[in-house]
Amino acid sequence: xxxVDTYAMKSFRVPTFQKKVLAILNxxxxxxxxxxxxxxxxxxxxxxxxEGRAKAGDPxxxxxxxxxxxxxxxxxxxx
Numbered sequence: 099x100x101x102v103d104t105y106a107m108k109s110f111r112v113p114t115f116q117k118k119v120l121a122i123l124n125x126x127x128x129x130x131x132x133x134x135x136x137x138x139x140x141x142x143x144x145x146x147x148x149e150g151r152a153k154a155g156d157p158x159x160x161x162x163x164x165x166x167x168x169x170x171x172x173x174x175x176x177x
Contacts, residue, residue, distance in 0.1 A: 107135065115143060119150030123160060134163040 103126065110121040115135070122131060133147060144164045151160050 103129075107133075114150075115146045116150035116153065119147055119160075119162075120154055123151075123154045123157065129159070131157075131160045132163065133160065134165055136165050 105122060105125070107115070107118050107122075110118045112118055112121055119133060122133060135143060135147065137143065144162065147162045147164075151157070151162060154160070
């Protein structure tokens with residue numbers, strides 16, 4: 099397996115998760131993207147992320163996951 103780039107959502111200086119999805123997709127325009135966040139915090143987080151993907155044209159190269167606990171979200175992003 100080759101190199102996999104990882105990003106922390108908080109490193110994208112945009113105010114909403116929807117805009118963060120767009121920023122990540124713009125950062126990686128030619129690569130598959132997997133976005134995984136924890137379910138803590140605001141209700142509707144998954145819907146917000148899906149809206150961001152839809153605004154980007156709903157690319158089939160983008161998969162969004164919602165981890166049950168924060169630990170799982172961080173472990174999935176750990177290279």
